[in-house]
Amino acid sequence: TGIVTIAQVEPISVIFTAPEEQLPDIASALRRGETKVTALTTDGRKVLSQGVLSLMNNQVDSTSGTIRLKATFDNKDHALWPGLSVSTRLLVNTIKDATVMPDDAVQHGNDGLYVYVVTDGNKAGLRKIKIGPSTDGKTLVDSGVTAGEQVVTAGQYRVQPGSALTVNVASSGQTSAKAD
Numbered sequence: 063t064g065i066v067t068i069a070q071v072e073p074i075s076v077i078f079t080a081p082e083e084q085l086p087d088i089a090s091a092l093r094r095g096e097t098k099v100t101a102l103t104t105d106g107r108k109v110l111s112q113g114v115l116s117l118m119n120n121q122v123d124s125t126s127g128t129i130r131l132k133a134t135f136d137n138k139d140h141a142l143w144p145g146l147s148v149s150t151r152l153l154v155n156t157i158k159d160a161t162v163m164p165d166d167a168v169q170h171g172n173d174g175l176y177v178y179v180v181t182d183g184n185k186a187g188l189r190k191i192k193i194g195p196s197t198d199g200k201t202l203v204d205s206g207v208t209a210g211e212q213v214v215t216a217g218q219y220r221v222q223p224g225s226a227l228t229v230n231v232a233s234s235g236q237t238s239a240k241a242d
């Protein structure tokens with residue numbers, strides 16, 4: 063039995079997992095070149111360090127349906143430490159000129175996903191939508207809403223198509239609409 067454990071701090075590696083469904087996207091990103099990884103606090107609110115994906119395990123864990131990944135961080139400021147729990151974010155693709163909307167606008171119905179949009183005269187209009195991934199409170203819109211359209215983000219339970227809406231300005235500089 064050893065009496066000492068050697069842990070390297072500069073650079074430091076973080077081992078994390080990703081769902082097996084993401085394997086093709088991760089493999090494609092690795093083939094394209096350097097794949098960026100962000101280490102965050104466990105609550106996801108503060109960025110601790112930026113690094114790169116070093117390697118991907120050659121098999122999927124059949125018990126959890128995940129694949130193990132290893133990222134390397136320079137860690138010059140020693141923000142990462144051996145044994146520290148962190149959340150990770152792996153950038154596998156950047157979508158240019160994408161339309162996004164707040165997660166709160168997306169509603170689930172019997173016929174699929176939909177949102178209420180603000181139409182002429184501040185009236186509610188129902189739109190069926192198709193969405194992509196969601197990150198940081200924003201959802202990628204594949205179809206149904208175009209850039210620049212306002213969507214209802216609060217009070218949807220009181221909204222019906224044609225309902226009068228009141229538009230409020232949110233503190234982040236974005237506008238939101240709710241039912242009267």
